[in-house]
Amino acid sequence: MTALPETPLLETRGVWQRFGGLVANSDVSISVGRGEIVGLIGPNGAGKSTLFNLIAGVLPPTQGSIIFDGEDVTKLPAAERCQRGVGRTFQVVKSFETMTVIDNVIVGALIRNTKMRIARQKAYEVLEFCGLAARADKLAADLVPSEKRRLEVARALATEPKLLLLDEVLTGLTPVEAQTGVELVRKVRAAGITVLMVEHVMEIVMPLVDRAIVLNLGKVLVEGKPTEVVRNPEVISAYLGDRHAVGA
Amino acid sequence: MDTEFAQRRRRDLIVAACLAAIAALVPLFVKDVYVQNIMVLTLMYAALSQSWNILSGYCGQISLGHALYFGLGAYTTALLFTKFGVLPWFGMLAGGAISALIAMALGYPCFRLRGHYFVIATIVIAEIALLLIQNWDWAGAALGIDIPVRGDSWLKFQFTRSKLPYFYFALALACIAWFVTWWLEDSKWGYWWRAVKDNPDAAESLGVVVFNSKMGAAAVSAFLVAVGGSFYAQFVSYIDPESVMGFQFSLLMALPAVLGGIGTLWGPVLGAVILIPLTELTRSFIGGSGRGVDLIVYGTLIVVISLALPRGLVSVFSLRKGAAR
Numbered sequence: 001m002t003a004l005p006e007t008p009l010l011e012t013r014g015v016w017q018r019f020g021g022l023v024a025n026s027d028v029s030i031s032v033g034r035g036e037i038v039g040l041i042g043p044n045g046a047g048k049s050t051l052f053n054l055i056a057g058v059l060p061p062t063q064g065s066i067i068f069d070g071e072d073v074t075k076l077p078a079a080e081r082c083q084r085g086v087g088r089t090f091q092v093v094k095s096f097e098t099m100t101v102i103d104n105v106i107v108g109a110l111i112r113n114t115k116m117r118i119a120r121q122k123a124y125e126v127l128e129f130c131g132l133a134a135r136a137d138k139l140a141a142d143l144v145p146s147e148k149r150r151l152e153v154a155r156a157l158a159t160e161p162k163l164l165l166l167d168e169v170l171t172g173l174t175p176v177e178a179q180t181g182v183e184l185v186r187k188v189r190a191a192g193i194t195v196l197m198v199e200h201v202m203e204i205v206m207p208l209v210d211r212a213i214v215l216n217l218g219k220v221l222v223e224g225k226p227t228e229v230v231r232n233p234e235v236i237s238a239y240l241g242d243r244h245a246v247g248a
Numbered sequence: 249m250d251t252e253f254a255q256r257r258r259r260d261l262i263v264a265a266c267l268a269a270i271a272a273l274v275p276l277f278v279k280d281v282y283v284q285n286i287m288v289l290t291l292m293y294a295a296l297s298q299s300w301n302i303l304s305g306y307c308g309q310i311s312l313g314h315a316l317y318f319g320l321g322a323y324t325t326a327l328l329f330t331k332f333g334v335l336p337w338f339g340m341l342a343g344g345a346i347s348a349l350i351a352m353a354l355g356y357p358c359f360r361l362r363g364h365y366f367v368i369a370t371i372v373i374a375e376i377a378l379l380l381i382q383n384w385d386w387a388g389a390a391l392g393i394d395i396p397v398r399g400d401s402w403l404k405f406q407f408t409r410s411k412l413p414y415f416y417f418a419l420a421l422a423c424i425a426w427f428v429t430w431w432l433e434d435s436k437w438g439y440w441w442r443a444v445k446d447n448p449d450a451a452e453s454l455g456v457v458v459f460n461s462k463m464g465a466a467a468v469s470a471f472l473v474a475v476g477g478s479f480y481a482q483f484v485s486y487i488d489p490e491s492v493m494g495f496q497f498s499l500l501m502a503l504p505a506v507l508g509g510i511g512t513l514w515g516p517v518l519g520a521v522i523l524i525p526l527t528e529l530t531r532s533f534i535g536g537s538g539r540g541v542d543l544i545v546y547g548t549l550i551v552v553i554s555l556a557l558p559r560g561l562v563s564v565f566s567l568r569k570g571a572a573r
Contacts, residue, residue: 096443156453173339
């Protein structure tokens, strides 16, 4: 990996996560540079979501450390990492169902804005950015799945993150919806926000990301440019089995 | 859309002011002491339920142990007055403060529990507190405390000849509880509480410190309920553990909010206005002879309303306001 001119925004150093006898992440060291879109991919059970939760602060790693923006945040809980600029979405959407769409986003906006009027204004701007402004006064429960995904992104963006963690926001969408999602991610980066995204669907994520990190069985298998990664025999064998790797 | 939101907030405030003004005029026409008594209780339960609603409705931490704070308010006021001659007005604030502190002390371990486990903890703690008071000799044990009558005065907050001062105080209390809710609803806390109720994990990821949010809700809720308890002690002028800390108070605080619409601004008021007169009337008209007939009627009504309108009676009104409630 080439050395970046400045310190990376996010670094995990030798991170391990064990659940009883199960090792979900073993010695994972990755880094995400400022302004990058990095894809975190890998087959089911590779440890992607666990790594995400470790970065977001849902649980502390069994071993290793997490450095965000030059600060060791390993022991900080999720709320404090959000305060420092880590925004995230959830793989299984977690909207505030009894609240309206705008109120959902206001919750996120309140961390940077104490005045309600300004938080509301800010939330509305974020909804416009995400193309949800027309749904602002609907209950979150009444949104269709693709809109709920976008609401997750909007809520996280309202916290004005430096790093946005997207957990399978493009999975399970129709091609048109997924394309809208891809455009949204590009817009987010254009706004100066670094993106780390877990994705399952290679053909959607590969054209989008600057760099891909492949996890398999809890370890970093390969990382590099998406075009190189998809041709890597180890990646192919992890996804499709050894038989297919031979041909590559 | 921004102005629409502001308009709705303002309309709520105006409606509340009008209702309070109308309520204030009612005693001029209704002289019957029995009916006035029901009105005082209705207003008191509206205030209590509104306060309960802050923790259990908005923040989603269902408490069935709020009788504890009601009793604490009543006992603090009565003990300070009878033992040390402290005026009930100060007793009221002291009771509120003590309750808020105890709510946070209890919340510290209990807010780690979720769902039913939390509810059970609240019931158990209130029952333990009841047993403690029943065996505390200095506080009158099971016999309770008789608050000595020293003549009618606002200073001592005692009125023997008329119920009207109590009525106006209860009205003020209901207005304060409503206004506090109204004000908190569009504050950082209000949003945090609803987020915590709907999804604590997502709330935490958005920078909401879930634990502190619950503690804040518990403190505000307990303070207001304790003030209601202080008022009740003065109103009935005799308290014993069962009559101010019994489980029925926990239920009577929860029911109006649940019936009217849990986690809504108007739910507790609406619920109390329907439920409390009904409770009192069924008790006096059919409760006397047949054992528990009043409770059957009462229970049936709750079942019917819960089945027909699971989101509470306010959902009838919110239809025209759209989904925004």
